[in-house]
Amino acid sequence: MIKVAISGKGGVGKTTLAANLAYLLAKEGYSVTAIDCDSSINLPSALGVDNVTPLSSLKKVIEERVKMPFGAFRYNPKVDDLFEKYSVVNSEGVRVLVLGTIEKGGEGCFCPESAFLRAILRHAIFSDDVLILDMEAGIEHLGRGTARGVDLLIAVVEPGMRSIETLKRIEKLAEDIEIDRMCVVVNKYFQSEGAKRIVDFVKESYELLGVIPYDVKLIEADMNKIPPYKICDLKPFEEIKEKLKEMCL
Ligand SMILES: Nc1ncnc2c1ncn2[C@@H]1O[C@H](COP(=O)(O)OP(=O)(O)OP(=O)(O)O)[C@@H](O)[C@H]1O
């Protein structure tokens, strides 16, 4: 079982890593679920599917499943049928779901929507061999304990001080959503003194999971809405996948 959440500053390559790992693991025969937990939804397109309904938009369903009389609601609503119904399986066999955003409520809110999305995540953790969560660097709408049961938080950074600063925030995120282990992927790497220093810093202070070189094919894939794994160099992603298998299986 490989259950990972991928986080990092905007634009560092979370979705690219999520899609490529999902693809590679599905190709090996694992049953894989990939969930977009980001408010800017782009994982489905990176996995070559569209028309995935954001679960948070199912207002009526949420009401039926979560709400009880007198303003109370269920913390443990039934969602297994919805998991099947509102996921799309791509041509490589990856099951894709989109959580979507919750408009109301602050951090850790206990609104019906968040109870519902948490139930979906809890269900996902026990559903398939592999679970990959594409997350943002914060937890505005899901709150504490959201990803309990996920083994590993992968923080993606790119060479640059801003994304290194985000690492501290992601460490806090790991604590909040109750993931015990965190490791780091340095993405968009290019040969330079500065980039090397970033890798050394990560090695000293965190667990380095992998280094992915800057690859123009990935920009091309993004611009042409082609899943990244169809045209990019997959070798660095394969190495990360192997390491993950060693760590989690
Ligand atoms: N190794 C790489 N080399 C070159 N470009 C890359 C690399 N990895 C990702 N990119 C490009 O960087 C951009 C952002 O990547 P991606 O969407 O995966 O990041 P993200 O962290 O999910 O972004 P967001 O925060 O917007 O969800 C895309 O154009 C993608 O193709």
Ligand SMILES: [Mg+2]
């Ligand atoms: Mg993304």
